[in-house]
Amino acid sequence: MTEQDFIHKRFSLAVRQFSKFFKISLSKMFVHFFHLIKRFAFKFLNLIFSIPKYMRYQPKVMDWNTLHVYGQHECLMIEDTKADLHKHYVGCTKNPDHRQFILFKQFSLKHLPEGYRGDNDLFDLIVFTGNLTVRVDVKMTSPHRPDVWPGTSHPYPFYDLRGKTNMRLGSGRVSVLKFINGSGSDGYGNDINIDGHKYSTAYQSCPCEKCQNSGSASQVWYEIVAKTATHVVFDTIEASHTTCKLFYDDHDSPVVVLDKFQVYGASVEDDQCDMKYVTCDNELGEKLFNLVKRFFELSRKLYLKYKKRSDNTLCFIVSHPHGTTKQVSIGHWVDNRKVRDYNKSYNKTQLKYTTCTCPGSSGANVSCVGVSNIHFHSGAHLKGLNVSCAGFCSKRDMKIPPE
DSSP states (O other): OOHHHHHHHHHHHHHHHHHHHHHHHHHHHHHHHHHHHHHHHHHHHHHHHHGGGGOOOOEEETTTSSSEEEEOOOEEEEOOOOOHHHHHHHTTTSTTTTTOOOEGGOOOHHHTTHHHHTTTHHHHHHHHHHTTTTEEEEEEOOOTSBBBBSSSSSSSSTTTTTOOEEEEEEEEEEEEEETTTEEOOOTTSBBBBBBOOOOOOOSOOOOOOHTTSSSSSOOEEEEEEEEEEEETOOSHHHHEEEEEOOOSTTTOOOOOOOOOOOOEEEEEETEEEEEEEEEEEHHHHHHHHHHHHHHHHHHHHHHHHHTTTTTOOEOOOOEEEGGOOOEEEEEEEEEEEEEESSOOOOOOOEEEEEOOOTOOOOTTTETTSSSSSSEEEEEOOOTOOEEOOOOOEEGOOOOOOOO
16 A cells, blocks of 8 residues: 555545534534524423413404404403512513603603603693502402403403402593582582583482491592593492502502492493592592692693694503503504594594503503593504593594694
């Protein structure tokens, strides 16, 4: 064997050995990588399927030929622990960074959009709306919830939990009626409501439990009306297992918790619920009544200021996303669809808007600056927009937003 043949033979052997080693190493590397992917996939699937179906976020589907908003509402189902709230906040899939939310305690004029930034009245209106915003905690699901939305085959929220004590969270806004010897008035100073009916009662003294068990019932009392969505609080059974947390601005805020509500009025079709709490606590009643008065004054002032501004579609919401402390979000309304006539002055309408919301925002007040409206948040639209319950809108304000 020549030296050249020997070198060639040794080189060929080295190539074969290297090739064999490389194939084995490459194979091991792919196997290891496959096992890593498989482990990650199993962990991810276990995480997903460990969350009950009713707690997973899904976008809503809107049928604009009817009133109803179908699919996933924006209530938040929890296990009644602070850790659970944190888990949902961190794991949010709708708004992972929550960048469009502003902590209510940190909200300032600089957070208003350009063209509105110097408006102190607008800033004050958002603050007073926040002061009247409540977190709604519901601990019972009524056995009377229907299987489907009326007249449809679309499942009604939480129908599968009827009679159970699962905890869910939403948002709402309070209004206050003040009664003296059975005659009432609202924050506008009116003694009649939107239907023309007088705020009056057949009884002359406070009907609260404290007064009924005493020999000297107060002649002055307050009805604190918490407004939210019907899919949040369905009826008096649920209302009696509901608490509203006022002034939950920060984790250290001195909150006020109201309970033992009764449904004041509810519409499944409109997805809007009013429930009342009666008290003769003059300090709390007067504080809230004065907040409501100022809220109405600012709403009226801003309405007159912006109603003729053609480019104005500003829409803001103060809510408790994921059950956290209250937060502000600002966007624009893009549609105000008429559902039906209500009376000679008002239509029932449903809004679509870009204003940011999350699970836990259901029932929050939806404020359209320059529009005389009363709407509350219902949920998310399939196209990335949000939608309201059917609310009141003045017929003179049924305008189409600019392109």
